Amino acid sequence: MVKVGIVGGSGYTGSELLRLLYKHPKAEVVAVTSRKWEGKPVWECHPFLKGFCDLTFVSPEIKNFDGCDIVFTAVPHGEAMKYVPQLLDVGIKVVDLSADYRLQKDVYEKAYGLEHEAYREAVYGLPELHRDEVAKADLVANPGCYPTGCILAAAPLAKAGLIERVVFDSKSGITGAGIKPTEFTHYPNLHEAIVPYKVTNHRHYYEMVQEIGELQDGVKVSFTPQVFPGSRGILTNAHIFLKENVSLEEVRRIYEEFYKDCYFVRMQNMVRLSWVRGSNFCDIAVFAGEDRVVVSSAIDNLVKGASGQAIQNMNIMLGFDEKEGLDFPPLFP
Incomplete structure (x- = not known):
């Protein structure tokens, strides 16, 4: 032990x-x-x-x-x-x-x-992108919760060099704001509301630019976070404008190939926060529009967005199977 x-x-x-x-x-x-x-x-x-x-x-x-x-x-x-x-x-x-x-x-x-x-x-601890580096590291920087869902949504198309611009629209449960109560997290201010904040200047933006930029140079990145009146989860819609026309079948093939060895990324036909709650999974679904591809991702912000991913990194650093202690189904409903 x-x-x-x-x-x-x-x-x-x-x-x-x-x-x-x-x-x-x-x-x-x-x-x-x-x-x-x-x-x-x-x-x-x-x-x-x-x-x-x-x-x-x-x-x-x-x-x-x-x-x-x-x-x-x-x-x-x-x-x-x-x-x-x-x-x-x-x-x-x-x-x-x-x-x-x-x-x-x-x-x-x-x-x-x-x-x-x-x-x-430090090694940026998104295992699906940096597993080999994490395995050799003494210091791993666990990613932010928003960047985890956003980067995983765009990484396959960036690796393929296909992105011209990506617009991340993310909605998070209130636990992402931490345990200390504030006016922002006060129940009457959040109940029956979806609240945008730090609309164009959230600090997690820099992680997205850093990691997507390592996969493909010159990608334009935009990000707006919002909070919804729930405890857990981050739902991201990544609006990805491509350099060339790519069929939905080809987009799906790119994602399936990119994540074929990534146990904690699941390709779905649709995503729901209730399908990942309490788990270390990131669910991803892809949709083709006339002017863009929309990639939806869902994570539990406290697990894959924080503590679960940290344990996944620990497992890799210590030579364990990365599923150790994390191989259980989400809590539904």
């Missing part, structure tokens, strides 16, 4: 890591931190884990990770950089769920308005 630590266990991604890792056959969580909950049992913060997690929250001091083989940093951007270098320097592998290592230093500082004080080179 590999020994696992979690920095930042009181939020949604931290609790989801604990839920998923409980049944992992080859990994055991031995340390989980929270400054606010230090010294208290994990189940007091996460009552749904009572009887499944008997750990007590500790402080995020490096000594509390002695003996760990790998650590997940599930903290906000700007915070992970305080811990990641220390962990790497003592030989512990890291999967960072924040944004701190997803982008090049100058791009990160532009997007997040912070000086990066502890920059390290």
